[in-house]
Amino acid sequence: MWRRLPDPRRDPVLINDKRSVFTIQDFVERHATFFRPTNRLKRIADRVIPSLNLNLTTKENYARYGELLLSLNPHPTVLVLGGSVVGQGMSDLLSNPAITFIDSDVSISPRIK
Numbered sequence: 001m002w003r004r005l006p007d008p009r010r011d012p013v014l015i016n017d018k019r020s021v022f023t024i025q026d027f028v029e030r031h032a033t034f035f036r037p038t039n040r041l042k043r044i045a046d047r048v049i050p051s052l053n054l055n056l057t058t059k060e061n062y063a064r065y066g067e068l069l070l071s072l073n074p075h076p077t078v079l080v081l082g083g084s085v086v087g088q089g090m091s092d093l094l095s096n097p098a099i100t101f102i103d104s105d106v107s108i109s110p111r112i113k
Helices: 024-028 040-048 058-072
Strands: 077-081 100-104
Touching: none
Parallel strands: 077 100
Antiparallel strands: none
16 A cells, blocks of 8 residues: 655654755755746746747657556556656546556655655
8 A cells, every 4th residue: 555755743754964965954944845846037048938848749758648548457556766857748647547657866856745
């Protein structure tokens, strides 16, 4: 059975401050651990300037992946690595109630349970 990640204020979390890119304090104080907040000008530019990684077939690929999963198992479980941000075209697949997703990432985010 899956459970929520430990709360470092309550549960033990193993982090080696000398070898990790993160510190224990980052997790105790719930700091942004990967996606640092950006200034307003950068956020506006990101919305206006087209992305270099535009993939027009991503949504269809995820739909095909979902169909394949469901053909193998009526209630599959999928581990998503780097799951703190929903990937391009993945929203429809994530909204399928027959598929359970377990999101994992090094950053703290609402999607990581």
